[in-house]
Amino acid sequence: MEKREYGRGAALIVNICPACSPSPHIRTSFCFFGLQANKADAVSLDAGEVYSAIKQFDLIAVAKEMHKDGSCVFAVAIVRNQSLDIHSLQHTRSCHSGARWTAGWNLPMGFLLSRNMLRWHENQTLNEAISTFFSKSCIPGANGMAHSLCSLCQGHKSYIRDQNYFCETTDNEPFFDSEGAIRCLQGGWADVAFLDHTAILKMENSEKEHYRLLCPDGSKAQLDDYRKCNLGQGPGNAVVTRHNYRRLARKFLSVVQKQFGPKGKESSRFHLFNSSFFDGNNLMFRDSTDRLAILSDNTDINQILGLDYVSLLKGLGHEGSSMDNSVIRWCCISSAEQKKCEDWALNIKSDPLVCVRASSMRGCIEMIKRDEADAASLDGTHTYMAGQCGLVPVAVEYYGDDCIPSIDEEWQKMHHSGEVLPPVYAVAVVKTSSRNMHIGTLARRRSCHGQIYSPAGWLLPVNHTVRANPNKTYECDINAAYRTFFWKGCMPGAKANLCKVCVGGTEDEGPKSSHQRCAANHNEFFYGNMGSLRCLVGDSSGKSFGDVAFMEHHNLLENIKSLEFSGWSRGWILSDFELLCPDGRRASLSEWKNCHLGPVPPNIVMTRPVITTKIYDFLLKSQETLEAHPESDFQLFQSHNYGESDLLFKDQTECLIHTGHLSYRSLIGEDFFQLVEAAFKCTESDILPFCKQDVCNIF
Template identity: 60%
Template sequence: MMKTVILIVLITFSLLASGKKFRWCTLSDLEQRKCAELSKALTAVLPLTTASSFTRISCIRAHNTYDCIDKIRANKADAASLDAGDVYSAVKLYGLAVVAKEIYDQGNCVFAVAIAKRGTLDIQSLRGVRSCHNGARWTSGWNIPLGFLLARNYLSWDEAQPLSQAISEYFNASCIPGVGLAAPRLCALCQGQKSYVRDRNHFCETSNNEPFYDSEGAFRCLKDGVADVAFLDHLRIMSATDSEQQEYELLCPDGSTAELTEYSTCNLGKGPGRGIVTRSNFQKITNKFLSMIQRLFGHKGKERDRFELFSSASFGGKNLLFRDATQHLQLLEEQLEIAYVLGLDYVALLKGLGHEGSSLDNSVVRWCCISDAELRKCEEWALNIKSDPLVCVQATSMTKCIEMIKSSEADAVTLDATHVYIAGRCGLVPVAAECYGGDCAPAAETMEKTGKLSNLKHKALPPVYAVALAKKSAKQIHIHNLRGRRSCHSHLYSPGGWLLLSRHTVGAQQNDTENCDIASAYQNYFWKGCMPGADGNLCKVCIGGGEVEGARVSSRCAANHNEHYYGNMGALRCLVGNPSGRSFGDVAFLEHSNLLQNIEDLGSSGWAKGYTPLDFELLCPDGTRAAVTEWAGCNLGPIPPSAVMTRPVTVTKISDFLLKSQESLGSKLDSEFQLFQSWKYGESDLLFKDTAQYLVHASHLSYQDILGESFMQLAESVFNCTPAGILDFCKQDICAFSSN
C-alpha cells in the first residue's frame, strides 16, 4: 500500500515538474479573476526563481464548496480553502487531507459573534426572530452558535430529528447558505438566483453568487433589514465602518450587549478558522505549491508588488481564494489527526451536533468509571434506570475521564473540587453539584414539586471539611512536625489531601522557588507515603488491589479504587495498615463527611478489627489536637462540592438524564439500587459521594462559581507553578470552545 502511494506521488510530481497545471478550485467569477492573475504572476516570476515545478495554475470553477470537495476527490481539482466545518467533513466523510491552516492576528482561531441592530435583541430572546448565518455547518455561523444555544437550553433538539429541523422551529426564517433542501425555512431569506439549471442556481448556496453567503453576506443580510440577527466571525467586524459600529452591537452570553470592537470578551465561543484541503496522495505537492506562492506573494513575499495573495480589493471582492485577514499559511505535517488540526473541543462539538450522521453515541449517556467497583455500580445503575440508555466507560483515573470526555469518548463524570478546576480549564462545564447534609431537603422538595433539578446557590451548600487524622496513641504528632513522617492521602490532586494541605505543610515555604512545585515539594516533605496517582516516595506505602482472578493486578498507587488506599476510606485504611498490620502511615488527610461511618466500616468490612472513633484524633492548624467529632473547629479548610462535568453541547442531555435518575433512584430507601450508596460494592464514594443527599442543577453556573473565590485563587497559584500532564494535554488544543 505504502509503495503504491509513493509511486502515485512520484508520478504526480513528475507530471507537475513537466508543466502540468496545479488546479485551484474557485467559487465565483471574482475568485476566477484573482486565480487567473495569480497564474499570470507566477508565470512571470518563475523563470527568475529556482522553483520551476509549477509552470501554470489552472482555475477550476465550482458550483459551491461541496462541489469543490467532489472535484478534488475526483481528481478534477487539487486544492481549495474551506471553513473548518467543511474541512472536517472533507476529511472525515470524503477522505481528503488538510495540508495548511490560515493564520490570523490571533492564530488560526475565530470568535463566533452574534450581531443585531442596537437596542433590538439579546441572546436570550432569539426564538422567533429572523436570522442570517455565514454558512451551514460552519464554525462561527452554525457550530459554535448552535452549540451555545443547546448548552444554555435555549434551543431544544430531540436527536432523533435532524438538527436543521430544530433550527427551523427556533427561528422564524433564515438564510443559512449550504443547508440543503431538507429545511426550506432555513433558506427563506436568501437572495441568490434561482434556476432549474444547476450551474445557474445560486440560491442558498455556499458560493459568492449568493449575496448572503459567508460572514460578509451574513452582515449584509442584517444591514439590508432582511434579518434581525447575524451569526458570523469576528474577522468581518474588525474592519467595521464608523456607521456600522454606531448602528449595530454584539449580543453577549450573559444577556448584555457590547460594542462591535469588544468581540474578544463578548462572543459565543472560539473555534478554528479556514484550512486548505487536497487529496491524501497529493499532500507533498500541495504543500510545496503553498509554500512557494506564500514565499513569493505573501505579506513578506519577494514578488508582493506584482501580486498580493491575501488581498482581494483590486478584484472588487473580499476573501477571494483566502481570507483577507490571513497573515500567513501554516503548513501541516502529513497524517496529522484531524482532532489535533481543528482542536479536540471543536471536533467533540461537531460530533455532538451530528456532523458524522446519527450514531448510537448520540442516543446514550456514556458515564466514566475509574475502577472495577465503580464499573459494577454503574452497570447496576444502567439496569435500573428508566431513561436514556446508560453505557459505562472505564478509565484509570479522574484525569483520564476528563481526557476522554474532552475527546468525546465519554460524556460525564463526577469530579472532586480540584478536578472540577482542571476540567474547567480543559473546557468542560458543570451540570449538577452534590449537596450534603440536612440543608439539601429543600432541594429535594423543589424537585418533587417542579420535576426539575433545583438551582444551585453555591453559598447555601454546606461545605465538606478537609481534616488531618492521626492515631490517638501517637501523642507526639501534630500539624507542625509532619516533615519526615509517613503520610496517607486520598489521591493526587485531592482537595483535602493535596491542594488545601499545601497551605499547612509545603505551602509554608511558598517564597522558596525550590518548593513552588508542590508535587515535588511533597516528595521531599514526607519520608514516604501513599498518594494514589503520584510516584516516587509517595507510592511506597501503597498496597494495590490484591489478587483478582488469580493474577496480581498492577494497581499499586493507581489513582482509583483498585488501589485499596485510594479515597477517603483508603486513606483511613492506610493509617491503620493492611489486614496483616503492615504498610501504614502516621497521618491521614481526608474529608470529615463520612469519617465516622468509614471508621465503623473498618470492622464490618473485615479490614481491621476493634477501631472506634475514640482511637483517632484530628490535628488542628494551631498545633493542638481534637476529637474526630470536632471537625467544625479543627480542619484544614472547607472543600467545595463535587460536581458532574460534561462538554458544553451535552449539558441538556446529561441534566435530563440525572433528573430522571434522581427521580427514580435517588435516595429512596425502597429502591433496589441506591445512587448515593457504595457499601455493597466493597468501597465508598463510588460515582458519587455516599454522603450526597441530592444533586442540584448547576449548568447556569461556571465552574468558578461552584468552587468559590478562595479555592479558585489557591488552585490558580498552585497549578501556575505545579506541572500537570492533563493541563498540558488540554493546552495543546488550538482554541478552547468555551463561552464567556
C-alpha cells in the same frame, strides 16, 4: 479555474475548485465530488466543511490559512438594536455566514446549547431546533433543511436549476459569508448577525459605532473588543485535496505563496490573498490570510481542527453522532467503579449506558475531551482541571436531606433543587494514642492522603503543613514541598517518598499487582477517604503505615465502622481517633464543624458543552427509575456492596442538582478557585498542558 505558476524551471498545473458551481446550494458538495472525480485538485474550505471533507469524502488537508494572530477565528454576534443581549435572542431574526460554518453556525449553536438557551429536544433535528429558536433567518447553504432558515435570504430565485441562487453558499447570495451577514444586518433584514471577526477588520471606524457585540455574560462591547467578547474561538480555513495529490498540492501551494504571498517576489502583479481587484470578498482564500501553513502527512484532524472543535462537530451531528445517538459513556477509574457502573446500566430504564475505563480522574478528563467518554463526577480540584480543559458542569452532588422536586415548565421535566449546598470539610485525623501529634508537629511524619490533587488530601492541608511557618521560605511546587516536609507516606498518583507506604491492590482476576501500587484509583488500597483511613490504622497484622491522615469528614464514621466488616483491620472504634485543629488543639471526631482545614466543594459531573442536556436527561431518568424502586439491591449513591466507598459518586449524595446554567467557577466557589489556581502556577500537572494546547498557534 485553472491556476498556473512557473518558477525556477518547474511548472505546476493545479485545478482549483472555484467559489461557484453550476448547481445552487451545493458548492461545497460539488467541490467534494469534483475532487474525488479528478475534475478539481484543491479547495480552501471553512473548518466545518474541512471536517466533512476528511471524514465523509476521504480527502486530506494539506495547508491551513494563517492570520497575523494565528489560524483561528472568533465567532461573534453583532446587533444594531441596543436593547438586545445574548439572553434575549429567542424569536429574533438572524443572519449567519453559512450553514455548518465555524463562526456562523457551529460555535454559536454550540454556545447556545451549552447555556441551555437553545433547546434541542430528542425528537428534533438540530435544524428544526434552530428554526424554532429564531423567527426568520438567512443561513446560506441551509436550503432544504427548514424553510425559515432561508426565509430572509435575497439570492435570485428560479425554477431553472442553474439560475437559482437563493440561499446558496456563493457570492450570488447577497447575504453569504461574514460580509453578507453584516450586509443583512445593515439593511435591517435581521436583528442579529453571526459571523467571524475578520469581517470586522474591513469595516470603517465610523460604521462600527452603529453596532455592538453580544458577550456571553449578557453585556455588550465595541466591535474591536472581539477578543474578549465572543462566542468562542475555532479553527479557520484549510486547503484539502485527494490523498494521491497531496504532495503535488503542497508543492504548488509552497511555490505559489512564495511568488504571490504578501512578501512574494511577484506580489505586485497578483496578490494571492486579496480579492479587491476582482470585485469580491474572500475569493479562493480569506482576504485576512497572511500565509499558508503547509501540513505534513502525519497531521491528524485533531491537530488541524482541535479536540474541542472536533467534539463540537460530532455533538452537532456532522458525523451522524448527535442527540439521536443516545449511548452515554461514563468514565470509571477502577475495577470496583466499573462493576458498579455495569450494575447501574442493568438497573435503569433509560438511554444505554456504557462504562469506559481510565486510570485516574485526570485520565477521565482527557478521555472526555477526546470524545472517548462523556461524563464523570469529579472533585473540586479536578473540576478546575476539567474547566481549564473546556468541560462544563452538568449536575452537582447534593449532600443535604432536603432534595426538593421541581418542574421545568418549558421542558415539563422533573428536576431536583436545594437551597444551599451543604459543605464537606477537610480534616486531619490521628490516633488518640499518638499524644504528641499536633498540627504544628507533622514535619518528617508519615502521611496518608486520599490522592494527589484532591481537595482534602492535597490542596487544603498545604497552608497547615508545608506553608505553615510564615517566617520560612517554602518550595513553590506543592508536590516537591510535600516530599520534603513528610518523611514518607502514601499519596496515590504522587512520586518518590510519597508512594513508599502505598501497598497497591488486587485486580478482579488475580493477586496483588505491583503496577497498581500508588495508582490514583481504587486499585490502590490507600486511595480515597477509605484508603487514607486504612493507611492510618495499619493492617490486620498490626503493621503501621501512617501517623496522620488527610481526608473528608463526610463518611468518616461509616468508614471506621466498615474497617471491621471489610476485614482490613479489626477493633477500631470512634474514640480511637481525634482531629487535629488548625489552632493546635485536638478534638473528637464529632467536632468537625469547628476543627477542620477548610470547606471542600461538592463533586460535580463534568462533560463537553454541547451534550450537557443529553447527560442531565440521562441522570434524571436514572434517578427517577431508582427512586421508584427503593427496595432494589442497587443504589446509585452507595458503594459498600463493592468493598469500597465513594464509587462514581460520594456515598453521602442524596440527589444530583441541575447546574447547566452555572459555571464551574461559581460552583467550586471563588475562594477555592483562587486557591487551586495559585497552586498550579508553579505545580506541574500533566493534564493542564494537554488542556492548554493551542491549535490556533501550533503551525
